[in-house]
Amino acid sequence: MSTAPFAPWDDASETPLIRFKNVTKRFGDFTAIDDLTQDIYEREFFALLGPSGCGKTTMMRMLAGFETVTTGAIELAGKDIANVPPNQRAVNMMFQSYALFPHLSVYENIAFGLRRDKLPKDRIDARVAEMLKLTRLEKFARRKPHQISGGQRQRVALARSLAKAPKLLLLDEPLGALDKKLRQDTQFELMDIQESTGTTFVIVTHDQEEAMTVASRVAVMDEGRIIQVATPGGIYETPNSVYVADFIGDVNIIKGTAKPSGKDRYYVDWGVNQAPILATSERPFSDGQECHLAIRPEKISISKEKPAQADNAVRGKVLDIAYLGNLSTYHVELPDGQIIKAQTANTRRLSRRTITWEDPVWVEWTATAGVLLEQ
Structure with missing residues (x-):
């Protein structure tokens, strides 16, 4: 039995969990978020990706209630949350520093929010046990944060954030403090936990690999605006601008002018004394229009x-x-001095490589390998 892929954003009958409606946020003269409209759906793992200062953390802090909206509105489950204080929102936030209580055990850290809500002891015990199992921390329940590893502390913070079953969990650079190998393992753990709890996760990261690994959709941001929102595959294969193509992964950008040549086919005039490049594009370009061809290195072969x-x-x-x-x-x-990057998989041993430095070579690619972009 084939199950349809998870894509509520393509279904007009689905109601978003979160709606940003023409949201602007200013700090004095500085506009951190600029007239932003975006929907996020229930059970999504939504990544906000961009360079420092692009507005991703401000967006998250407004969802959490730590910042107010200057103009526009944010809705959570159909209600405007402007006047709802942070502690009354069905939202939890996990900070980069984890912010665990050093004097409390792992168990007590996870139970903390439930105790404050004055839940009966048996319900607290049952919920903490569930969270310990979910994050594979049962053996460490009695230890203090300083007695466990960074990756385990990260899971305690996650368990504590999920204990109260929030509708929405916000993660601010949650894996920033972990080393690369541990980070990769933890990314898959996060995805498993998100899927098994069904909680909507919104993650802020500047690590493109992380966003591409964990997210159902990625929003690439710049200067307070979302430049493109798509699935990781969509962002990588069909970026909507040079900025997005360049921000995600490695790319060759060839600048030129377009000349239509049949349906969805174009010749691109580019280098001095170079034959025009043949490219395909569903986006129309007019004769002589400036364009940029973005081609991933793995789509270029070398011989x-x-x-x-x-x-x-x-x-x-x-x-x-x-x-x-x-x-x-x-x-x-x-x-003409332009550099083209071509990538090959190393299926043979290094000593058997036939191409080396200074060698004259040919690089080739198909008409459909690149994406033709306006800007």
Whole structure:
């Protein structure tokens, strides 16, 4: 039995859990959020991604109730939350520092919010036990935060945040303090926990790999605006601008002018004495319109001989090779000085590599390999 993929944003009958409606936030003369409208759905793992100062943390703090909206409205489950104090929202926030109580055990840290809500002891015990099991911390219940590892502390903070079963959990750079390997393991744990609780997660991160791993949708932000919202695959394969293409992963950007050549097909005039590039685009471009072709390095192949039948083949020489274990990225300098990056999977041992520094090479790609962008 095939289950439809989770995509409530494509279903007009679905009601969003969170609605930002023309929200602007100013601090004095500085506009942190600029007329932002965005829906987030129940059970989503929604990532806010962007450079420092792009407004992602401000957006999150407004959801939590730590910042007020200057103009516009934010709705949670159909209600305007402007006048609802932070402690009365069905929202919890997990901070980068975890903010655990050092003198309390793991168990007491998780139970803290439930005790404040004056729940009966048996209900507190049952809920804490559930959270310990969910985060695989049963063995550490009696330990203090300083007696467990960073990754375990992170899970305690998560368990404490989820104990009160919030509708929405906000995570501010939650894995920033962990080393790379642990971070990757924890990303999958987060996804499992999010899925099993059904809580809506909104995560703020500047780590593109993290956003692409955990999120159902990614919002790429810049200067208080959302530039594009899409699934990780959509953001990577069909960015809507050079900014998004460049922000996510490695990319080659070739600037030129478009010349229509049949349905959805264009020639791009670009380098001096270079044959035009053949590209496809469902977005229309007019004759002579400036455009940018974004091509991922893994969609470009490299060879010593001129390819017999290629949509696009360009000659250059190898300037640099970045060896990443499973991949090698070749930086190929074209006659006009432009650099094109081509990536190959290292399926053979390093000593068997045939292309090395200074070698004359050809790089080639298909007409459908790149995305034609206006700006």
